[in-house]
Each structure stands twice: as structure tokens, then as C-alpha cells.
Amino acid sequence: MDKQLQQIRKDFPILNQKVNDEPLVYLDNAATSQKPNQVIDEVVRYYKNDNANTRRGVHTLGERATEEFETARQKVQQFINAKESREIIFTKGATDSLNLVASTYGEDNIAAGDEIVISIMEHHSNLIPWQQLANRKKAILKYIGLTADGQLDMEDAKKKITDKTKIVSITHASNVLGVTNDIKQLAQIAHAHKAIMVADGAQAVPHMPVDVQDLNVDFYAFSGHKMLAPMGIGVLYGKADLLKVMSPYQYGGEMIDFVEKYQSTWTDIPWKFEAGTQNVSGAVGLGKAIDYLSSIGMENVENYEKDLVAYVLPKLLEIDGLTVYGPHDADHHSGVISFNLQNLHPHDVATALDMDGVAIRAGHHCAQPLMKYLNLVATARASFYIYNNKQDADELIQAICDTKEFFKV
Amino acid sequence: MDKQLQQIRKDFPILNQKVNDEPLVYLDNAATSQKPNQVIDEVVRYYKNDNANTRRGVHTLGERATEEFETARQKVQQFINAKESREIIFTKGATDSLNLVASTYGEDNIAAGDEIVISIMEHHSNLIPWQQLANRKKAILKYIGLTADGQLDMEDAKKKITDKTKIVSITHASNVLGVTNDIKQLAQIAHAHKAIMVADGAQAVPHMPVDVQDLNVDFYAFSGHKMLAPMGIGVLYGKADLLKVMSPYQYGGEMIDFVEKYQSTWTDIPWKFEAGTQNVSGAVGLGKAIDYLSSIGMENVENYEKDLVAYVLPKLLEIDGLTVYGPHDADHHSGVISFNLQNLHPHDVATALDMDGVAIRAGHHCAQPLMKYLNLVATARASFYIYNNKQDADELIQAICDTKEFFKV
Amino acid sequence: MSLNGLNSLYREVILDHSEHPHHKQSLSSATNKITLKNPTCGDVINLEIKLDGDKITDIGFTGEGCTISQSSASMMTDAVLNKTTAESLEMAHIFSDMVMGKEHSQADLDKLGDAAILSSIMQFPARIKCATLCWWALRKSLGDEDDD
Amino acid sequence: MSLNGLNSLYREVILDHSEHPHHKQSLSSATNKITLKNPTCGDVINLEIKLDGDKITDIGFTGEGCTISQSSASMMTDAVLNKTTAESLEMAHIFSDMVMGKEHSQADLDKLGDAAILSSIMQFPARIKCATLCWWALRKSLGDEDDD
Ligand SMILES: Cc1ncc(COP(=O)(O)O)c(C=O)c1O
Numbered sequence A, B: 001m002d003k004q005l006q007q008i009r010k011d012f013p014i015l016n017q018k019v020n021d022e023p024l025v026y027l028d029n030a031a032t033s034q035k036p037n038q039v040i041d042e043v044v045r046y047y048k049n050d051n052a053n054t055r056r057g058v059h060t061l062g063e064r065a066t067e068e069f070e071t072a073r074q075k076v077q078q079f080i081n082a083k084e085s086r087e088i089i090f091t092k093g094a095t096d097s098l099n100l101v102a103s104t105y106g107e108d109n110i111a112a113g114d115e116i117v118i119s120i121m122e123h124h125s126n127l128i129p130w131q132q133l134a135n136r137k138k139a140i141l142k143y144i145g146l147t148a149d150g151q152l153d154m155e156d157a158k159k160k161i162t163d164k165t166k167i168v169s170i171t172h173a174s175n176v177l178g179v180t181n182d183i184k185q186l187a188q189i190a191h192a193h194k195a196i197m198v199a200d201g202a203q204a205v206p207h208m209p210v211d212v213q214d215l216n217v218d219f220y221a222f223s224g225h226k227m228l229a230p231m232g233i234g235v236l237y238g239k240a241d242l243l244k245v246m247s248p249y250q251y252g253g254e255m256i257d258f259v260e261k262y263q264s265t266w267t268d269i270p271w272k273f274e275a276g277t278q279n280v281s282g283a284v285g286l287g288k289a290i291d292y293l294s295s296i297g298m299e300n301v302e303n304y305e306k307d308l309v310a311y312v313l314p315k316l317l318e319i320d321g322l323t324v325y326g327p328h329d330a331d332h333h334s335g336v337i338s339f340n341l342q343n344l345h346p347h348d349v350a351t352a353l354d355m356d357g358v359a360i361r362a363g364h365h366c367a368q369p370l371m372k373y374l375n376l377v378a379t380a381r382a383s384f385y386i387y388n389n390k391q392d393a394d395e396l397i398q399a400i401c402d403t404k405e406f407f408k409v
Numbered sequence C, D: 001m002s003l004n005g006l007n008s009l010y011r012e013v014i015l016d017h018s019e020h021p022h023h024k025q026s027l028s029s030a031t032n033k034i035t036l037k038n039p040t041c042g043d044v045i046n047l048e049i050k051l052d053g054d055k056i057t058d059i060g061f062t063g064e065g066c067t068i069s070q071s072s073a074s075m076m077t078d079a080v081l082n083k084t085t086a087e088s089l090e091m092a093h094i095f096s097d098m099v100m101g102k103e104h105s106q107a108d109l110d111k112l113g114d115a116a117i118l119s120s121i122m123q124f125p126a127r128i129k130c131a132t133l134c135w136w137a138l139r140k141s142l143g144d145e146d147d148d
């Protein structure tokens, strides 16, 4: 299996290039992943053979497009083990999915004085929608804090989630700290208080097996582009019982039952939440990305990345003047590794690494409240995926050492 | 130029196939257009060379992706002659764009008793968002009616738009009646009453030159997928002055200035309205589609389609028992032609035509109030684009005659 | 060009039923009524049933729709008239399995009468909804809605 | 691997300015103050100017940022101190044109002093904002905001 993972690099044509005269080492996977030929080819196949609008056509292409779109939905359902395919709503991405929940379920169910509980490590996409909802409704937004080593503080969670809590929304895996949160236990706590549990799976679904029934989440959001699929497609999972009674999010073609001049009724889930022409090629590409990941096996993906982290994390920690955020224990750290090099600004680090062909990110990673909590302005971040290998890790280490030397830090 | 248009068919690989053993004649372009190799190849090129997340990265790929995304924005700006590129917001499609306006400008500016004026020929995507906004706000929704030959009744428009009107939102070109509306004059009337003018350009931008400054619209919405571009990308044009003071639509990554625990500030336009990871490959593909259309010239596109209509419309009108909706005068009819064949249900017509390889649409075309107004349940609809030719028109006529014979109507 | 392929869908008997639908009328003494719509095409069916104890003693439908939906409704009313609710629902399930292309025995098909001829709809996936709308209405009006 | 390419950006003089920035202090008697932020990276600059009539008689900045933004601010303060607002704004426009790769004369560049060295930033498009933030702050604080 490791063998297989060694081989897959050739499926990713973009990796086979030089950047600033150095072979590209792409370590910005938490931002977006690269696409294998299989996914690119599938999108091309769709456009060259079957492209049409869905659910509107009696003609053959229309029927094919509709079937491929709904087959993609079933693939997503199986991939995250949802009970029914109508619990899978296609969106633009995780941000769209989370805004959908806040604007429909949130808008309908939050009243003045209610509490919404999130964590201090949330990405802006799972933070501002709730913050603004709370402000609109005069509800109270509460933040779960972190333990000393940067994990979610479950004791604090138990205190913050109360009978006044209506919604708990937490990231399944952090895009900064490299930690994975115990969503299953959080859902238990939330449900014990009759709150619903929302999870932001943008950094989880690409990297580990996810079973929404086992987690017992009420809503679960993720993006295709971080898991080998094309851009512009994402998923919102929601329990059918909740989706059925929720208001629609957007209004337009294909989400209606009957439209009269002054009132309208909505069609069944999931289509009630899919207004307008859908990104069929995106869904089809996501289906292919799921096939690709499934053929490797998500346990293998997880283990492969764990091995990489076990290899690179100790090497990073050894570098003099380098600080790693989040747990230092490789067992508790995902392939997302944020760090700083002395008092060198992470932008300077990232530019230096780029000159060595190593693509990492620098900034606040859409987590400004977390930065403030950690007393940081910004960090550098290297993030790994299945097509990265130990050589990439070595290049990263080498480039960091070069950078230290250049800036004499 | 006609020569050039004769040649372009080979750029569209999907057209070169048989459906039900007959060569495909794709006449469902009002639903979605097919994609030329140039656009498909551009998407592939992007994914194989430059794919990254935008505006977040210091690294080379991130910089390339950002530049290509912003270049696409400039291409859109020039294509519709917007004053500045920051007036171009990328969305998922026309439906997303229109919902954005209704949920931000509409939500902020409509109060009880205000009037919103639309027309009875609107697509659900330019109807339900306003209907629901009016219902939420206890505002009044008014419909402009049609003249006897199915054109927008401008006299009625002058009556319906009053000093109480805050928003006028009308389709630039109908997806059922084949008419093009005088948006420029409507904008003048709206502005004289201090209302803003929104236009739904989903069926216009792909088929004719559009100049938003000349039309003097405040907002203008359209979809990429109907104009040779990939699915999942659309545009909202808005005047900078309006966009600047509007609330954001969705919240998340990249649309913020500063995020604190309990409040946030928003970044500049257009990014304020582009939350989360954007569909970069979609925007890049749209840029290429614009290049493709521009190399033909939109006047030529318009004239080519006019010629096709002048050829096919009289032939359709000659068929015994066939009713064409909208104007019967080819000069006033676009390439969108809705019809019925005696009392044969349009679904049966569409199935029959599909057996002859001719892909048309049957149904209410997301315009139920229009259907009711016309006293119809549904219609068949054939819609043409630049890769269609007179032979396609002949095949359509022949297939309709075959259908008549088969069903003995 | 040829429309030969159409013959497998629009058979004589289907066209007959659609031109002269059976039981296309409103009942004066219906015990169960339902209206179902197919929003994609605008088809509407109003189904009325008179139950006497467990038995469908009268049935009628009105509404608008394509050839397939009209003839399917006509054939369905023929099939379930004077049957018990259990028998009718069994037919509905057989019909549903049939059009989805699932295995079914000839004995099962025979129960459907003329309606069995609509198995050809399988080849026209876009039209399956047209054929099943009336059977859905039947199931819903008899309280057999497994909610999907 | 090599970081040779970095030398063109991080020249000695730039590193010097960033390590020992000039005028990095708050003014007690500022007439114009502004805070600008680069949300992408979190950089913040607080720029304070003392205008005497038309002339910048004192200038200082505080805040946080990368090597480029710190040294750019340091070099800018050197360049505009004791200049008139018109002269300073001209420099701001020259700087802006320069980093965007537009044509500029050597005479123009000379006006910028050390700051001219940042023309190398052109090759690092992702970093242009870091270099221009302080010049934007200058323009805004002197009321030259052409709103884009
Ligand atoms: C934890 C987390 N949540 C949400 C998002 C938002 O995803 P997207 O930008 O694809 O909408 C991201 C990625 O940027 C993320 O890392």
C-alpha cells in the first residue's frame, strides 16, 4: 500500500515542474489540493460527451447528466456513510455549506439569549457566520478554549455547552494546529443539552475515514477542492429530519414545487437546497476523486500521512529557533504543521522557501481569533497530502535551514 | 465571418456523436451551452500547471492562480464594459448572483410598503428571491404584463413603476418568449423614480453585445455555463458605489478585514462578496470563453443567430397545428423558440424528437407564472447557439413532422 | 431519421388509453382524495377512491399530463378497481420495481393487466416519473407513504 | 538548492533598514495619523506625520510586519522627511509605478533615495503589497486617496 502511495505521484502532472529553477515541493495542501489525471480526465470526458443541464431535460444528454450528478451524490453518501443520499446537498464549498446552515437552521432556530458554542480554533468560515447570526439575533456566542499543548479543551467544552445552547459548531480538524477534535463526544454533549452539532470537515474528509452516522453530527460541511476534486463544488450533509423542515437558502430554478405570483412551495430535499443550475462537472469530478481516494483506502491515507508526520515533525522540532504550534507529539498531530522561525516574519520565510521550490503558506490562515489567542501575528504553515513523500519533507527541512542561514537567525 | 462560424462546429467535440442512432442536434442551449476545446483545454492547463488557492499564498503557484483569477475578472469587465474590474463579483451562477442582490441590497433597502417591480416573464431565479423578499418585508411585488404578441408591455411598465418603487428587476432576454427587453429604457424609468435597476442577463450575455454602462443598470447577473464556460461560475456586476455600502452575503475566508471574537470588518469590493475558496478554474474557463466569443465578435454572434431564426421561424410557423409563443416576426425573436404541437403534451414531443437525435426541452422552463399567464401547462422549446446551423434547423423541422405523423396530430 | 424506437414506448394500447382514458372522472362519493404534481413538467393528477371496508369499489382521476401519465393513470384504475388495498399496494410496488428495472416474475406482471406494458418505460428514464405519478398518488391516498 | 535569488530582494540595505528601522517611533506632536493593515498577512502600520504648512517636518511609524514592510517604511520616512506634501505624493506615485513595473526615468528613481532599491520587488508579486503598504498610508494620511 505504501508502494501504491509511492506510485501515485505520477498521477499529478502539476508536481512535475520546476519553480524558481527548483523542483516543486507542494506543501500548501490545507489551502487546496492538486488534482490527479483521473479527475481532470473525468471532467474532460463529461464535457466532451454528456454535458447538459440536470433535472430539466427529457433528452438523452439531460438524462445522462442528471444520472451522473445523482450518482456523484450517492458516492458522497457512501464515502461519509450518510444514511440516505438525499441528506447530501451539493454546494460551492465548505464556506457555502456553513453559511447555508447558519442562514437557514440558524436563522429559524436562534432567538435572543440562546447560546451558540464554537471554538477559538475555528476557521473564519465556521466563525463569522455564527458570530453574525448571534449579533443579528442578540444570541450569545461562546468560545471553547485550548489546552496548554493546543488541543481542544474538552473540560471547557463541557462547561460552555449548557441547556441554553442551541448550536455547537466545531472544526473536525484544525487548519492551523494540526489537531483533530473528538466530534463524536462533542455531539454527545451537545445532544444531552438538546443542541444540534455542526462539524466543519474541510480538513478532515480529505485525510481520514469519516462516518457521519457514527459521529452522530446533525450537519457536516466540506469542500471538494481540498480532496483532489475540482474547485467550485462542496458538500453539506444534514440529517433528513432537519433538512425537511428547514427553509430554503437560495431561490430559483429547480428548487421549487409550485410558483405562483405571490407565493411558492418548495420541492423535496436535497433539491430544495440546490437552486439554479448546478456544477455538474464539479460533482462528477468529486465522484471521481472519491473513487480515487477509496481505491487507496482512507485508513491507508491516514496512516501514510501519520508516517510522514512522524518523520518530519521531530526534524522540525530539532531546528534551533523554530517553534511548532499545536501538539509536539506526532501521534496527535496531523499533516498540517504551523511554525515560526525566530522573529523572522513568516512572509519572509515563505518567500525564501519559494525560492527553493517549496510552496508553503504564511499568514493568519483565516483564523485571526486563534492568532490573537496564541499571541501571534502570523505563522508559516506546511501541509502534507498523499502525493508528498519523505523527500519532500527533507526538502522542507533543508530549505528552512537555508533560510536560517540567509537571514542569519 | 459566416465562414468562420461554419468552421467552429469542430471546436465542440460533444456535437460529434450519435444519440439514439441519429446524429446529435443540440437545441437546448437556453438550458446550458456546450464547451469548445479551447475552454476545456484551458481548464486542463490550469489544473496541470498553476492550480492553487488565491490571495492567500506567497508561493509561486498561489501567485499565478491569483493573477489568472484577477485577469479573468478584467476580461469580464471589458466584455460587458464595466467601468472598473472591482465591479465584477464572481458567483456560482445567475441564480446565486440574483439571490446575492436580493439578500444584501434588497434586505438592507426594502421596507414595508415599498414596491418591487418585476415582469410576468421572469425566470424563477429572478422572481422568487424578490417574491420572498417582499413577503418577508411586507413590501409589494408588482408584475409588468405583456403585449398581445408576447413582448414586455412598456406602457404597463410606466404605470407599475412609481415613486414607491425601490427595485426594478427584469430579464434582459426571455428564456421562453424569445424576446429581448429594452433594459436601457427601463433603467431610465426606474431611475426617474429613484429606484435601482437590476437586469437578469442569463439569456443575453451569451448572445449579444452587452454594455452595462450604456444600459445604466445598477446590477447585472449572468451565468458562465450558458456562454461556453464551465459550470459553477457566474457573475454579478454592480456599480461600485452600491457595492461599497452593501452588507456582505456570505461570511468566511478572504472576505474579511479584521475578525475579532465578537465582531468583524469586511475587506474591499469585490472580495467582500467572495467568501471562501473561489472557483478559479471556472473563472479561468470563463475568461477563455470570453476570448473565444470576442474573437468571433458579439455582433457577429448576434447576426448569425438572427439569420438562423429568420430561416427556421417561418418554417415552424408553416407547420400545421404548431403554435409558436412570443413574436412571430423573426426580427423580434431570439434563438429561443417555444412552441406546442396541437394538444400533444410537450414531453411527448421532446421524447419523440430525442429519438430523432434532436435535443430540445419540454416543461415550464422555470417560468410557472408566465405559463399560467399564457394559459399553458408547458411548452416545448428549441434554442440555438453559434455552433448550430441551418442543417440543425432542417433536422428540427423534419423531426417535428415525423412526430406529427407518429402521433397523428 | 426515423421514430421506430418510439413504438416500444407509445404502443397502440398506451395511445388508446391516453386518447380514451378509463375512469377519467370525479367521484361523487369518494372516501380518499389526493392531488399530486410533477413540478418538472407541470403534470397534475387528482385521484379519488371510494373504499368500502378494505376494497376499492370506485376510482376516478382528473388532471392534465402527457400521453404516458394519462394512459398510466387509466391503466392503473383498471388494474386496482375492485381490489383490496393490500392487493393494490402490492401492484404499486410491483409497478415501481418494474419501471426501475428490478427483477419481477411474469406472474407479478400479469397482476398489473395493461399497466405491465409500461415496463418499456425503462428505456426512457426521463419519462419514468410520468408513468409512476398515478401509482404514487394511489400509495399516498392509501396511506402507504414510506417517505422518500 | 540555493537561495541566491533571494539576494535581489533582501539586499544588504533592505536588511539593514529592517533591523534598524529609521523613524520607528511615535510622535508627540503629529498633525496627521493613520493606521493601515494588510489583512492577508496581518501587517499593521501606524503612520504619524507632523505637517508644518505644506512641509513634512517630522514623521514616525510603529507597527508590525515582515522585513519588506518594515524596511520600506523606514526608507520611505527617510525619503519624505522635510519634503512638501506635493513632493511626497509625487514620490508615492513614482514608487507605485516602479513596483508595478511601469516605465520610470532614472531621475525619478533618484528622488526615492534608498527606497528605489525596492524596484526588485517586481519579481516577487506576492510581496508588492508589503512594500506599498506604508506608501498607501502616506497617501491616505495626506488625503490623496483615489479610492481603489
Ligand atoms: C477548517 C476549514 N474550514 C473551512 C474552510 C473553508 O473552505 P472553503 O474555502 O473551501 O470554502 C477551510 C479552508 O479554507 C478550512 O481549512
Ligand SMILES: Cc1ncc(COP(=O)(O)O)c(C=O)c1O
Residues within 6 Å of the ligand: A253, A275, A276, A277, A278, B030, B031, B093, B094, B095, B096, B123, B125, B126, B171, B173, B174, B175, B200, B202, B203, B223, B225, B366
Ligand atoms: C432568464 C434566466 N434567468 C436566470 C437563469 C438562472 O441561471 P442559472 O441556472 O445558471 O443560475 C436562467 C437559466 O436557467 C435563465 O434562463
